[in-house]
Amino acid sequence: MRRADRYGDEVYRILADVIYKKINDPRISGIASLTGVKVSSDLSVARVFYSVYGSDDDREKAKKAFEKASGFLRKELASRMRSKKVPRLVFMEDMSFRYGESIERLIKTVNDQKDRG
Helix, strand or coil: CCHHHHHHHHHHHHHHHHHHHHCCCCCCCCCEEEEEEEECCCCCEEEEEEEECCCHHHHHHHHHHHHHHHHHHHHHHHHHCCCCCCCEEEEEECCHHHHHHHHHHHHHHHHHHHHHC
8 A cells, every 4th residue: 555545644634533523514424425535656645535415505505604614724734643744734525425316316217218218
């Protein structure tokens, strides 16, 4: 396993703990979940992927909440990491869940049409 991958796993574990236990923002709580972290090879940037269960409005609110909380989350990372280097956090929505939902809807539509035809 690459060093960046191990580092990313640790960042993910810490962020998940902090987000679920310390952040009480309703724009995140209950509707958003972390899906992964990818850290650059020089460990300077961590792309944090999340998915949102809700409307487009909920997705936009969650994006703003994560951006607002990034300083606090980075500070928490600094206090818990076993490394001197703390990556800059970039939050990105993981669209694979939404893509899967759209594929499922298409399959259901095709099956419904086949049953009628």
